[in-house]
Amino acid sequence: MNRAMTETTAIADVTTTAAEQAYLEVVRRVLDTGVLKKNRTGTDTIASFAEHYSVDLAQGYPLLTTKKVYVNSMLREVLWYLSGADHIRELRQHTGIWDAWADEAGDLQTAYGRFWRRFPLPADGAALGGEVWADPGHPNVRREADGTLSFDQLQFVVDTLRTSPMSRRLVVSAWHPANAAVSLLPPCHYTFCFNVTPAPDGGPDLLNCHLSQRSADLALGVPFNLACYALLTQAIAQYVGMRPGRFAHTLIDAHIYVNHVDGLREQLARTPEPAPRLTIVRRADGLPKALDELALEDFEIHGYNPQPAIRFEVAV
Secondary structure, rough: OOHHHHHHHHOOOOOOOOHHHHHHHHHHHHHHHEEEEOOOOOEEEEEEEEEEEEEEEHOOOOOOOOOOOHHHHHHHHHHHHOOOOEEEEOOOOOOOOOHHHEEEOOOOOOOOHHHHHHEEEOOOOOOOOOOOOOOOOOOOOEEOOOOOOOOHHHHHOOOHHHHHOOOOOOEOOOOHHHHHHHOOOOOOOOEEEEEOOOOOOOOEEEEEEEEEEEEEEEHHHHHHHHHHHHHHHHHHHHHHEEEEEEEHHHHHHHEEEHHHHHHHHHHHOOOOOOOHHHEEEOOOOOOOOHHHOOOOHHEEEOOOOOOOOOOOOOOO
């Protein structure tokens, strides 16, 4: 079957509301059983410990329909992560979602992509006892402009999926303790792990992703996180010849700001539409694009019919 036929078939597949229902159930549960908590922002939250949901990415791309999600901003955020940038000078030309945490020059104290793609390695001679670290000859090590070394965690995952897909070491961390201790905003979604399931139908294996999030803003943050990591999982699966499997999400402090309650109750009163489909454009030769080749125009979302946006204030 050629590529055009495959994509047409995928787009025509019936999707479900299951992923959105899973998200809405977490919102409902936190509203019903959460406790009032104070926090650094000065706006209290209703919070619950260790919430969790899991969705099947074969049932559609989990972009919420009970409110409009700003797709362009979400896509640009994903591409910004993939770029490995430690600033928002290009990103802020298209969206202001990170402006509150950057200085006038666009620099951030913590940037996800920097740690995903350029996690700092210890200096020469820093190893203790029998410790070992990847050296400059490792394929995922790069030398930074200042001469220090960094490690591309995401590319390591992609490479390992090709050579050892059943590995249980497919982990990416955005958390550097010495940075998090002093940063204005350390990573909220701080680590994710991929895991492969052999396909029960004998087809390509299924790529699953589990995201751990220390702080989860249910109204504003989680809808973006769900869409971003589902997209990342699909992009990697396509590149390594797999299919998207499940996305699982653990929310350690799942919270609703008190000034978001009315908006979320309005959202809960709406009826979800079937999920859209996401397709990712391939290269001219039909091969899948590598992560570093992806551009905004490569993502096509089909059948997205959201209800009107709901305004939620950002707590900084």
